[in-house]
Amino acid sequence: MAMKAPRGTVDILPEDSVKWQYVESKIKEICHAYYYHEIRTPIFEHTEVFQRGVGDSTDIVQKEMYTFEDRGGRSITLRPEGTAAVARAFVENKLYGSPNLPEKLYYFGSMFRYERPQKGRMRQLNQFGVEAMGSEDPAIDAEVIDLAMQIYHSLGLKSLKLVINSLGDKESRQAHRDALVAHFDPYREELCSDCQSRLDNNPLRVLDCKKDRDHPAMKTAPSILTYLNEKSQTYFEQVKAYLNAMGIAYTVDPNLVRGLDYYNHTAFEIMSEADGFGAITTLAGGGRYDGLINEFGGPNTPGIGFGMGLERLLMALQVEDIDIPVDTKLDCFVAGFGSEKVRTEAVKLVHQLRASGIQVDTDYQQRKMKGQLKAADRLKARFVIFLGDDELEKQKVTVKNMETGNQKEVSINDIVSEFKVLLEES
Secondary structure, three states, rough: OOOOOOOOEEEEOOOHHHHHHHHHHHHHHHHHHHHOOOOOOOOOOOOOHHHOOOOOOOOHHHHOOOOEEEEOOEEEEEEEOOHHHHHHHHHHHHHHOOOOOEEEEEEEEEOOOOOOOOEEEEEEEEEEEEEOOOOOOHHHHHHHHHHHHHHHHHOOOOOEEEEEEEOOOOOHHHHHHHHHHHHHHHHHHOHHHHHHHHHHHHHHHHHHHOOOOOOOHOOOOOHHHHHHHHHHHHHHHHHHHHHHEEEEOOEEEOOOOOOOEEEEEEEEEEEEOOOOOOOOOEEEEEEEEEOOOOOOOOOOOEEEEEEHHHHHHHHHHOOOOOOOOOOOEEEEEEEOOOOOOHHHHHHHHHHHHHHHOOOEEEOOOOHHHHHHHHHHOOOEEEEEEEEEEHHHHOOOOEEEEEEOOOOOEHHHHHHHHHHHHHHHHH
């Protein structure tokens, strides 16, 4: 039986991975400019990290996690998202004790969710994320949103929509929760089984339901913005003022709640409005989570962050017809032909060029000269270095510029320095 990749996973082949590398390098440049530093957490965690961090009532924990017992009988889960793992690392390594808070972190990593695979939604997905922990200044909320938008703009995306909301503080959320229960309870039996459960455990997430979104009660549901106390209202107004100051356009959506239990105050999503992108338009989403660090046994430490799907980012670039500038040309191909001594010298020459930082390849199929030149052509080599018995005897090689056809004899002893000059001139 032919072996295939598991459903919901894909192989990223070399012609695509160079595009990924370009996108990732641009993201890292922006993180450097914003003074965010990379963190790398394990690909799996104790299951409790996500139960406590993401929330028992969420779809992720209830339906989507890849959870198993290891040989020691411990419950282990492949990470379904990045924030809970970073929060665990923040507490375990006592980063809250840093004199330079907020701790501004970013990560790249594979996430795993058991759900129906579809365009832009995989069971193994790749995510970039940012977490800023240790500040309750609304300006850091604006900074995190700005960073996400800057990534998309730097790559050339234009059909974007930023949606924001406030979930308020604990007092505001409790008042809104009570209002939601009172509003939806008369319709309980008309709601899906998930929403019936959410109504008891986390009523806010009823607003996020895909099955019941067309129910009439959804349209008349009480808005969180009506229940924001003065502190929460002031906080939200400050976030909006900072976004306005930076010239970042946004839409306020009172029904934006996000899918995780740890959010409070600012919540946001960035969507693609490009034609042909598909039904699932969200590119990135995040928000503030001031109680999460405390859940992991750390001190009361505020935080805000977002997650960005890289598959969806690449989809958006494709839909908007944005070419990723990828250079697939090879700097140099060493063509050796003749005796075994020539082959040995060619191997040595390739090693010397690579050790000096020059991109080089050579023939490993024992082809004739004609076949080697065809291989150099396929690899789009800028230069070919010819080495045969005659060249070896004279201790010189012939270097050919494949674009101009110009050739030059160079001493084998000087090839590294001479070749660097030729590369700079080309």
